[in-house]
Amino acid sequence: MAEASNQIEICAKDDVSDGEVIRVDKGDLELAVYHVDGAFYVTDNMCTHGPGELSEGYLEGHVIECDFHQGKFDIRDGAVVAPPCITKIKTYKVVPHDTAVMIEAP
Ligand code: FES
Numbered sequence: 001m002a003e004a005s006n007q008i009e010i011c012a013k014d015d016v017s018d019g020e021v022i023r024v025d026k027g028d029l030e031l032a033v034y035h036v037d038g039a040f041y042v043t044d045n046m047c048t049h050g051p052g053e054l055s056e057g058y059l060e061g062h063v064i065e066c067d068f069h070q071g072k073f074d075i076r077d078g079a080v081v082a083p084p085c086i087t088k089i090k091t092y093k094v095v096p097h098d099t100a101v102m103i104e105a106p
Pocket residue numbers: 047048049050051052066067068069070071072084085
């Protein structure tokens with residue numbers, strides 16, 4: 001399916017099992033893609049606190065814990081949930097699609 005110019009196909013929904021997070025590199029973007037209860041969320045992969053990759057972290061519900069210093073973010077809006085992080089993580093708007101995880105171009 002052709003994608004609208006303002007949308008980017010990130011991966012197939014089947015690539016991300018429910019309750020899991022994967023890293024996807026797309027052009028200049030390094031992303032973490034999450035699947036929670038049938039819904040998909042996309043954030044930057046690199047933690048705002050340091051060199052941790054959120055795709056290597058621990059996902060519990062809508063909260064991702066960075067495995068570097070155990071900072072936490074809400075993947076729905078990027079808000080910091082636990083220190084030492086102080087800067088929210090960038091989130092991307094997921095566009096509804098039957099089989100693919102699509103985001104609006106940032
Ligand atoms: S690098 Fe993620 S909490 Fe420090």
